[in-house]
Amino acid sequence: MKHNIKSIRTFIGAKNFKESRNFYTLIGFEESVISDSFSYFQAEGFGFYLQDYYVKKWINNSMIFLEVDNVERYLSELTSLELNKKFKNVRLTPIKNEDWGKEFFMHDPSGILWHFGEFKN
Numbered sequence: 001m002k003h004n005i006k007s008i009r010t011f012i013g014a015k016n017f018k019e020s021r022n023f024y025t026l027i028g029f030e031e032s033v034i035s036d037s038f039s040y041f042q043a044e045g046f047g048f049y050l051q052d053y054y055v056k057k058w059i060n061n062s063m064i065f066l067e068v069d070n071v072e073r074y075l076s077e078l079t080s081l082e083l084n085k086k087f088k089n090v091r092l093t094p095i096k097n098e099d100w101g102k103e104f105f106m107h108d109p110s111g112i113l114w115h116f117g118e119f120k121n
Helices: 017-026 071-080
Strands: 010-013 030-035 038-043 046-051 063-067 101-107 113-119
Touching: 017 030, 017 038, 017 046, 071 101, 071 113
Parallel strands: 010 046, 063 113
Antiparallel strands: 030 038, 038 046, 101 113
16 A cells, blocks of 8 residues: 655644643744644644643643654753743653663643654664
8 A cells, every 4th residue: 555645743632722832832843823722833844733622631641752863952952941940840851761762751731741762773
């Protein structure tokens, strides 16, 4: 079966839609407003939909993996934004070395867990 895929996009929710919109804009995603309760955020051709919808069980089980070219640089840039001072629920972890590469984690303002990883060559 041949796929001519142009993108794949996940849908995530927000406990506080305005706060989440501000958060994702601050960390470098460009927002395209679709409606009062729905936006598309993208960076470098990759993106996700953010909706003004919150179900705790769903959000607490949502994870996104973002592969980056350099986890040290990416963590340093996120840390410099002092996100934990601007958003009370945001947390960053130290980098972990794994057999497959390196990664660190971030919880967004709603509790969605982001994995930022760099694979070994």
